[in-house]
Amino acid sequence: MKIIAFLLSVGPLIILHELGHYFAARACGVKVVRFSIFMGKIIWSRKFGRDQTEWAISAIPIGGYVKMLDDRDPATRATTPEDQKREFTRQNVWKRIAIIGAGPLTNFIVAIFLLAGLFMHGVPEPGNKVRIVPVESVAYQAGLRGGEAIVAVDGEPVEAWGEIHMAFVRAAMDKQEVRLDLRQEGGGNIAAVIPASAMSASKLDGDVLGSLGLMVQRQAATIGMVFPDGAAARAGLQSGDVVLAVDGKPMIDGITTIDAIRASQGQPLAVLVQRGAEQITLQITPQIEQSDKIARIKAEVLSPAVTVMVVRGPVDAVAKGASATWEQSVLIVKMIGKMFTGEVSVKNLTGPITIADVADQTIRHGLVETLKLIAAISIGLGVMNLLPIPVLDGGLLLYYSLEVLTGRPLPPKVDQHVRTVGFVLFVMLMSLALYNDVTRLIS
Template sequence: MMLLQTILAFAVVLGVLVIVHELGHYLVARWCGVKVLRFSVGMGKVIYSRRFGADQTEWAISILPLGGYVKMLDARDGDLDEVSPEDMKREFTRQSVWRRIAIVAAGPLANFLLAIFLFACLYSYGIPEPAPKLRAPAEKTIAYQAGLRGDEMVTAVNGEPIQVWNDLRWLIVQSVINKQPVTLDVEHATAGSSGKLLQTVTIPVDSISAEELEGDFLGKLGIDLARPPAILGQIVPDGPAMQAGLQQGDLIVSVNGMPIPDGLSLVELVRASPGKNLKIDLLRRGQPLSVNVTPEEATKDGQVFGRIKVEVPMAPDMVTAHNSPFAALVKATKKTWDTSVLTVKMVGKMIIGEVSWKNVTGPITIADYAGQTARIGWISYLSFIAFVSISLGVMNLLPIPVLDGGLLLYYSVEVLTGRPVSERFGAIAQRAGIGILMTLMLVAVFNDINRLIS
């Protein structure tokens, strides 16, 4: 069932992105007066088609599900002796270079517009996300050395106001890529006062490499989400917690003399102590109490850990950030631009060797993430589609022959020199482009398989 859901989620992502991309080419081609012969979802042999419109454009589904294309009336595709003089005026290569640039650029542009539309809808609707409230960092971490002590609410990163945890994470990612320190504006309640203390801290990110951005790089800096206090929830009957006398509502203060600031700390300590006696100091209805409990051993995926069979709340504070339609559109446009720039920088770092090619992902990983986000909920799924749409737009703009970016490079040379690139050079470059794309696809599939195995 899960596999079927993953396949369907991936099919929807792929279908939406291909259709939107090719619609960009199609609509601008029609706007520029170029005759469109076929609009295909998929590549290779056509397995289903219908003709519509005054031009009798063939709308087709082809056998290979990866990609799609728009076929226009083009003199490079063969003999056009039977084409009427009126239609010859609508042939692609007879259009001005600026019209050809517009038609080719419309595909990637459509992907960017789709991302902006999806982000704007999500920002207008309001996305429930963790609040940017910080957990107490360990003493030896960079965050602790910078002056953070926990329970601070981050209000801005590098001078840019934020509302949710993902905004904080995203801006720190950009700082790591740009190799710039992170400045956090934070506020926290002052003891014995209803006011809030404002503070600005600077955190160097030199210790984080671009390759670590897929992992817990925030944890390496000492930055983590604040969690609720260790107040026990439901107690499982006959478990170690019940046998020790623990009750629902108990506030755990310390374990073996070690302070427990939140529920996550308690869970981590218990999991690391299978079969060991733990002295727990707690408050029950405001009264101090001590009990001893021994976590039972449990095994999962070959890992042995301790558990006392009690519910411990660990969900962070959540906020729902609503934006007006205009503010949401502005925010969505900026998000799309920043993501595009970050993607280009990551590609550049791969080329010069600063980032591993292991970060290149292919259809297997995309399908896996599509299934995961679909299972989480429609908000995560739409966000995933927006990010993949941006990646598709950026990748199509790379100056590789056979991609839109390669064609745009040819037309840019034509603008500068006043004459088109020779057919011989174009044919050689196209073969080279196919070789590059095949190599990238092999690397991506290899990385996908390696991720599944590991």
């Protein structure tokens, strides 16, 4: 199932990326010899069209490529006067830039329109209300207590938790203070400032908001699956019950409910639940697991975030899609930079195994979440392909930018050496990503 999820989420994006190169090459008059999905040994191919372009599927499910007539490769060297006019390296530098840049550009365009479509349809997202704030937290010191709605961050209006999260991550990257405009439950408006010192101390590869004491407001705890051999089942707890109080203390959400169960240390609890139209008190004695010494009742405690529906008109949806694509792209670039400086762990670099796992889980949550994931992957593919590594699109664009500045291409020997180094760097990067994937899988 995970392999299918990976192919469904990443495969179309790879095809669209390579089609960007393909159609740009055709538009610039360059002959395409092969169009391959994935890399390595070809496992299936067919030739079509006037140019008899080979359309292929290769064995290694990473990336893809468009092979054009290219005198640098003996296998694709132009041998006739007509082909020489359609050979890649004989085109002017601006055509080469257009052909190479078309792949990543396609990924960004796909992400913009996917996100725009979602915003026009309406996207249910966690809202902007804050859960109760821990007393010892930075947010508490700034004046937040819980129940407030964050209506603007640094002057920019927000209505969903994802927007708030992105704003805080940007501030943590830049080590800047965050100014919050808040609407209290009673209707009054207040402001709060999270200092730059707290933002600079934030762990970028962790939960930035959670580390400051900020969590999204959640719904009341609802019981999901009740396991037949557990304390919950023995006490008569049923799926669908809503937990109102434990030992007389109101339970605002699933987190407080789980905390109360774990704090019981195996002592009996009086659990007040709403079941249909009536309220029932159940006596539940949590069991302490010998493996980790944690008290449990063996029942799912569900507490989803309070959500809002984010909807935009066509023009605003495209603008918001473009803005979100730009912000995520900048965030990825900054994260990569922080990896090089050691501020973010290289363990955050992921490969196809992690993508397959996330895709498999996301598909189970419906079409909207799946399309959001595909948009995020498309942005990631676009950014990663623009990295200045010679075997990637970004490395080639760097070549051609230097050619524009100097008026001449790199000498062939230098070009070959740089490509070799770039290939080694690419293999190292992919090896690290796969190592992180396997480590996550094992742990």
